[in-house]
Amino acid sequence: MKDLYSVLGLKRGASSEEIKSAYRKLAKKLHPDLNPGDSKTEQQFKDVSQAYAILSDPEKRKRYDAGEIDASGNETARGGFYRSSASQGGGKYSHFDFGDEADLGDIFSDLFGRGFSRKEKGRTFRQRGTDISYRLSVGFLEAVNGARKRIQLGEGRTLDVNIPPGTEDGQTLRLKGQGLGGMGGAPAGDAYIEIQVQPHPHFERHGSDIHLDLPVSLSEAVLGASIPVPTVEGKVTMKIPPGSNSGSTLRLKGKGMPARRGGQRGDQYVKLKVMLPEKPDSELKDFISEWSKKHSYNPRAKAGLV
Numbered sequence: 001m002k003d004l005y006s007v008l009g010l011k012r013g014a015s016s017e018e019i020k021s022a023y024r025k026l027a028k029k030l031h032p033d034l035n036p037g038d039s040k041t042e043q044q045f046k047d048v049s050q051a052y053a054i055l056s057d058p059e060k061r062k063r064y065d066a067g068e069i070d071a072s073g074n075e076t077a078r079g080g081f082y083r084s085s086a087s088q089g090g091g092k093y094s095h096f097d098f099g100d101e102a103d104l105g106d107i108f109s110d111l112f113g114r115g116f117s118r119k120e121k122g123r124t125f126r127q128r129g130t131d132i133s134y135r136l137s138v139g140f141l142e143a144v145n146g147a148r149k150r151i152q153l154g155e156g157r158t159l160d161v162n163i164p165p166g167t168e169d170g171q172t173l174r175l176k177g178q179g180l181g182g183m184g185g186a187p188a189g190d191a192y193i194e195i196q197v198q199p200h201p202h203f204e205r206h207g208s209d210i211h212l213d214l215p216v217s218l219s220e221a222v223l224g225a226s227i228p229v230p231t232v233e234g235k236v237t238m239k240i241p242p243g244s245n246s247g248s249t250l251r252l253k254g255k256g257m258p259a260r261r262g263g264q265r266g267d268q269y270v271k272l273k274v275m276l277p278e279k280p281d282s283e284l285k286d287f288i289s290e291w292s293k294k295h296s297y298n299p300r301a302k303a304g305l306v
Contacts, residue, residue, distance in 0.1 A: 004051040004064065004071050012065070016056065023052040027201040049198040050137060056199075073135045073196070129182040129189035136161065136193050140200035143167040144210075144232045144257060151193070161193060165258040169197035203232060208266030209256040213273055216240060221274045231255045231268055238270065246274040 005012050008022040028034075030045040054060045054073055063069045136151055146165035150158055159178060172194050179189025204211045210232055220227060224242035228235045231252060238250060249271045256266025277284070300306050 002047065002071060004055055007047050007051040007071075008055070014055075016058075019052065019055050023048060023056070023199065024201065027052075027199065031201050052199060053137060053196045073137075126184035126186040127182060128186045129180040131189040131192060132179045133192040133194065135196055137196045137198060138163055138167070139198050140203060140205075141232055143169070143195065143197040144205075146258075159191075163195065166260050167195055167197070169195065171195045202230065205257065207257075208263070210266065210268040212268060212270050214270050215273045215275045216244070218274060218276055221245065221272065229270060232257075240272070244272055244274075246272060248272045 005014065008014075008019060008026065010018060010022055014022075026048045027045065030041050030048060032038075032042050032045060035041040035045075050072065054064050054069070054071075060069065060073065064071075069075060134151060136149060138147060138149060142149070142163060144166065146167075147163045149161050149163060151161055152158055159175065161173065161175070163173075172192050175191040175193065177188045178191035181188045202212055212230070214229060216225075216227070219225075220240050221244045222242065224244070225240045226237050227240060229238040229252070233255070236252065236255070238252060240250075241248075249269050252268040252270060254265045255268035259265045298306065
């Protein structure tokens, strides 16, 4: 299994900023929208996103570095301890002492609650099944708009999980009765699905709002324009006011996160970035040279940087 640091082109000990920077660089290069039909690049994008999802979370990174979880975020068995159950608050560990004699039926009943029962004083022992936990990685847009994902529960079982619109990173979904079976006719436990939302190369979520940096041309900024702008639901047309500057922020009302629990839908904030041509030609240079002779100004003075 690949080392997560190597996936991002980093060494162990990299700072959180280095991890974020490496992810953004790779995500923009490998994003499926930019490489349609390229299954190899799509898998690389998934690997990079999975690596970032773990290494950008301080607690998960600490556990990965300690060998407690693997590169997929799954629990590992170390030092005779086994991750037996987990809920929203975390898990508990059971210790196996293989040097002692033990009733294996009781051990497995305690851990798994599946297919084991015993009678005490003529009564069948009943115990609710053990809760189990899973991690499910979903795309940024899947979390925003909602999706249906299939997970493998073990024992050959699969389950389709509905991801509600507006799901947050780290949110846990409870699937009642989808845990391990109970003993003596007792009900099964529950399954808890921790959602890991993959970062998006362009959109960022801030509460109920979505933020986007949008490059615009010099003419669009100076003269104004109506241009297509991506949103989490698709492209819309937005008007750029004449005389717009880099850093100017425009709002697209109701284009943010979906409303939850009777609240209002968030907005999308679009921050403009004025971009010059990659290679300004002589005509543009001559025009700017003549224009600046009559319209000299110092933008740093207004910002108090002189």
